Amino acid sequence: MNDMANLSARERQQIIDDFVDRAFAGIDPDAPGAGIAQAMRRLPDELPDAPAAEVREAWSELVELVSDEAFGQRVRAMALAGAEGGGQAESYDAQTVIEHAGAAVAAGVAPESPEGQRVLDRIVAPETPAAERAALADRLETFTDRRVERYWELMCVLNGRPPYPSGVPSFEWVIAALRAHA
Incomplete structure (x- = not known):
């Protein structure tokens, strides 16, 4: 986690961007549900010099989560299903x-x-x-x-x-x- 806290905002953002890019690869950004990719990328510009334990733990857990291939496949399946949904109304x-x-x-x-x-x-x-x-x-x-x-x-x-x-x-x-x- 200390390594995460020492990364620049850009480096931390790149970890998340790489994950989202893999999950939404080949999906038209205008497809139904594809806009969620942008929300998945939103991180703060900077961490405080001494982030609270909760923030350090969140970063650690998030990096572990986006590094898990099974999680990435699950998000990818959701992204594909959402893009194929055609915007049909739910019941x-x-x-x-x-x-x-x-x-x-x-x-x-x-x-x-x-x-x-x-x-x-x-x-x-x-x-x-x-x-x-x-x-x-x-x-x-x-x-x-x-x-x-x-x-x-x-x-x-x-x-x-x-x-x-x-x-x-x-x-x-x-x-x-x-x-x-x-």
């Missing part, structure tokens, strides 16, 4: 997922239970055909990953932004409920 609202599935997770409601079915019906129209539910579960699974969420959390730390509540458990719950009630 759910992300805020509704966070609200209702988040409450279900907090309350310990099993996705496969009758109560889980009732919660799911508040997120996805009950008349949604089984094939559409399965396809939605697949799409959500493509874009739901705890390590990718961790990337964004680390970027918040490095950029001095407040943390945000985790959304992944809510989406994992919805995926399980969709599969259980297809």
Whole structure:
């Protein structure tokens, strides 16, 4: 980590840029979802002379994360799927997922239970055909990953932004409920 703190802002940025370049290689920058690449690159211009332990630890974890080939492949798969998505409208609202599935997770409601079915019906129209539910579960699974969420959390730390509540458990719950009630 001391090496990371001693790198110039440009050198630190290059580590992230190389990762993002690999993940988005060959994807048209105007493709649906491709604009996220720019957000993935946003780092502070400079680290303080004596960065807080939280910042040093975030840098260390971020470098480890972007150096992991499996993580890079996962982000690449998400980038490709997003670019191929064609901007189709989803049959759910992300805020509704966070609200209702988040409450279900907090309350310990099993996705496969009758109560889980009732919660799911508040997120996805009950008349949604089984094939559409399965396809939605697949799409959500493509874009739901705890390590990718961790990337964004680390970027918040490095950029001095407040943390945000985790959304992944809510989406994992919805995926399980969709599969259980297809």
